[in-house]
Amino acid sequence: MEQEQYKTLEQQVTPPTPYLKNAIKAFIVGGIICTIGHAITYFYIIFFDFTEKTVGNPTVSTMIFLSMLLTGFGLYKKLGQFAGAGSAVPVTGFGNAVISAAIEHRTEGVVLGIGGNIFKLAGSVILFGVASAFFVALIKLILVSIGVAQW
Amino acid sequence: MVIVFQTKPSILANGAVAGPLEKKSVFYSYFDSIVEDERWNQKTNEQGHSKMILEACEIVMKKADIKNTDVDYFLSGDLVNQMTPTNFAARDLAIPFIGLFSACATSISSIIVASLLTELGASQLSVAGASSQHNAIERQFRYPNYYGGQKPATAQWTVTAAGYALVGKHNPEYPSVVAATIGKVVDYGDTNPFHMGGAMAPAAFETITTHLKQRNQKFHDYDLIMTGDLGKIGLQILKTMFVQSGIKQDELQLLRDAGAEFYGEDQAFLAGASGAGCSAAVYYSYIIQQLKTGRFKRVLLCATGSLLSPLSFQQGESIPCTAHAIELTME
Amino acid sequence: MIFMDFLIAFVVGGIICLIGQLIMDFGKLTPGHTLSILVVSGSILSGLGLYQPLIDLAGAGATIPITSFGHSLTQGAFAEAEKHGWVGVLTGMFEVTSSGISAAIVFGFIAAFIFKPKGKVN
Numbered sequence: 150m151e152q153e154q155y156k157t158l159e160q161q162v163t164p165p166t167p168y169l170k171n172a173i174k175a176f177i178v179g180g181i182i183c184t185i186g187h188a189i190t191y192f193y194i195i196f197f198d199f200t201e202k203t204v205g206n207p208t209v210s211t212m213i214f215l216s217m218l219l220t221g222f223g224l225y226k227k228l229g230q231f232a233g234a235g236s237a238v239p240v241t242g243f244g245n246a247v248i249s250a251a252i253e254h255r256t257e258g259v260v261l262g263i264g265g266n267i268f269k270l271a272g273s274v275i276l277f278g279v280a281s282a283f284f285v286a287l288i289k290l291i292l293v294s295i296g297v298a299q300w
Numbered sequence: 301m302v303i304v305f306q307t308k309p310s311i312l313a314n315g316a317v318a319g320p321l322e323k324k325s326v327f328y329s330y331f332d333s334i335v336e337d338e339r340w341n342q343k344t345n346e347q348g349h350s351k352m353i354l355e356a357c358e359i360v361m362k363k364a365d366i367k368n369t370d371v372d373y374f375l376s377g378d379l380v381n382q383m384t385p386t387n388f389a390a391r392d393l394a395i396p397f398i399g400l401f402s403a404c405a406t407s408i409s410s411i412i413v414a415s416l417l418t419e420l421g422a423s424q425l426s427v428a429g430a431s432s433q434h435n436a437i438e439r440q441f442r443y444p445n446y447y448g449g450q451k452p453a454t455a456q457w458t459v460t461a462a463g464y465a466l467v468g469k470h471n472p473e474y475p476s477v478v479a480a481t482i483g484k485v486v487d488y489g490d491t492n493p494f495h496m497g498g499a500m501a502p503a504a505f506e507t508i509t510t511h512l513k514q515r516n517q518k519f520h521d522y523d524l525i526m527t528g529d530l531g532k533i534g535l536q537i538l539k540t541m542f543v544q545s546g547i548k549q550d551e552l553q554l555l556r557d558a559g560a561e562f563y564g565e566d567q568a569f570l571a572g573a574s575g576a577g578c579s580a581a582v583y584y585s586y587i588i589q590q591l592k593t594g595r596f597k598r599v600l601l602c603a604t605g606s607l608l609s610p611l612s613f614q615q616g617e618s619i620p621c622t623a624h625a626i627e628l629t630m631e
Numbered sequence: 632m633i634f635m636d637f638l639i640a641f642v643v644g645g646i647i648c649l650i651g652q653l654i655m656d657f658g659k660l661t662p663g664h665t666l667s668i669l670v671v672s673g674s675i676l677s678g679l680g681l682y683q684p685l686i687d688l689a690g691a692g693a694t695i696p697i698t699s700f701g702h703s704l705t706q707g708a709f710a711e712a713e714k715h716g717w718v719g720v721l722t723g724m725f726e727v728t729s730s731g732i733s734a735a736i737v738f739g740f741i742a743a744f745i746f747k748p749k750g751k752v753n
Binding site: 150152155156158159161162163164166171220221223225226228229230231232233234236237242245246248249250252253254256269270 | 343344345346439443444445446447448449450451452453454488489490495498501502505533536537540541544
Binding site for chain 1: 636640641643645646647648649651652653654656657662663664667669670671673674677678689691692694695697698699700701703704708713717720721731734735736738739740741743744745746747
């Protein structure tokens with residue numbers, strides 16, 4: 150059988166990706182996680198003296214602490230299978246990527262195992278975030294220097 | 301290429317061991333032992349994997365009332381890098397050992413080599429088979445076990461199980477290996493590691509077709525043709541390929557897949573079971589038992605394997621696959 | 632009005648996640664690729680001055696998705712570049728504490744000593 154023929158056959162038999170269902174699940178779960186985060190910001194503003202500008206840090210830290218618990222008890226994995234991007238895109242997903250790698254590689258020791266592997270999944274986010282910020286700032290700086298833009 | 305065994309080596313004993321999740325398997329009652337801790341109470345998954353192999357081999361030897369010193373060769377492999385768990389188990393077994401890597405087809409390739417050594421007269425008794433441990437393989441090939449990734453409906457679950465057989469000189473009271481086909485590597489350009497069934501089906505088609513043609517046989521010469529771990533979707537693809545090549549529906553009923561049936565209808569396991577331990581545990585428990593009781597007289601066991609590595613996937617390569625088959629009869 | 636506040640957070644957060652899901656499904660990309668695309672998008676939107684208004688509108692709906700990492704890092708670089716020019720572009724990014732990254736590292740380290748991975752099925 151030719152490769153082209155096989156590809157057609159394979160496509161006919163394989164169930165298609167449930168695009169709509171996945172999108173709806175991602176929307177709902179992502180929305181819920183952000184809503185929980187929103188509730189936490191209210192909590193910090195009301196009961197502690199954080200302002201709208203400074204509440205971001207404790208909120209994100211709290212969310213990641215929660216993601217540690219969910220990851221450690223194997224619950225984030227179930228959430229991820231259901232929600233896809235709905236659980237991967239929020240910072241809790243970033244936390245899950247780092248924490249699950251750390252837990253998994255404990256067997257190789259603290260230095261080489263945890264230390265060497267903790268950013269296996271999340272490293273690309275940090276790399277691209279930093280690199281992107283660098284280039285965007287550089288471009289802005291150039292534009293400001295030649296008088297086209299302002300800070 | 302098809303090998304015909306003139307001396308018809310026999311499978312004198314068999315053993316299958318599985319982990320706690322495999323209690324959900326439809327083949328559960330055929331396994332010799334189910335362990336509560338998937339790590340076999342060891343510190344790491346890989347050490348647990350090793351202990352599982354040891355336990356399965358010890359069950360096989362106990363059933364045949366022999367010791368490791370009576371065994372000439374140990375032929376086996378697994379999916380972990382450099383087959384580490386099997387290497388360490390081989391150290392503890394202290395039997396002359398050659399490691400084999402045919403991915404999930406190792407369950408059959410090891411029996412083929414053992415049968416060749418027996419036919420040659422170089423081996424009186426050999427232990428052969430394969431195994432897989434879910435956690436160790438998941439973290440190596442895919443993601444850390446607690447990572448919240450989303451798997452598609454075509455993905456399969458790697459089983460924690462080991463299946464081994466004792467291959468020796470012909471004995472009419474036991475199932476015998478009469479022929480075998482060593483498969484070529486087939487690559488139809490599939491690149492999706494979450495759809496192994498689709499990648500492996502062409503290899504199974506090629507090996508089964510070659511075996512039947514060179515042996516001058518048809519589907520109806522067999523009571524069962526069972527592939528290793530194509531999964532529910534891979535099995536459908538294979539059946540469609542056979543239909544397109546002229547096989548009839550009544551013949552297709554004889555075609556089954558260990559991976560597709562392993563966990564029954566439980567949707568949580570997506571397209572079914574996979575792993576070297578999947579075919580090994582089912583073949584060397586359920587199949588052997590059915591042959592011994594006379595329910596099956598002639599079977600073709602065709603295990604499939606995906607020959608990719610985590611690196612080849614990252615480097616954008618496709619997934620080359622292979623399939624090896626043995627023909628077992630019971631007189 | 633507090634309800635409206637929460638609703639907007641829900642909708643905006645949900646939409647960003649939905650975009651991520653579409654990138655993964657249609658683009659056939661891994662989560663790693665998808666998140667990298669989103670963090671860069673956050674950084675670019677931040678550079679164009681569009682991300683802060685989104686935060687003002689949606690609160691946690693914009694600060695919780697990974698896109699906000701891109702925003703924080705870019706704003707940090709901007710703040711320092713404004714003050715110190717060329718050198719500021721490099722030093723600025725880590726001035727703004729990325730609490731997300733620090734928290735993930737610390738909790739990951741702690742978790743590694745408390746939890747042992749099991750093969751759980753869904």
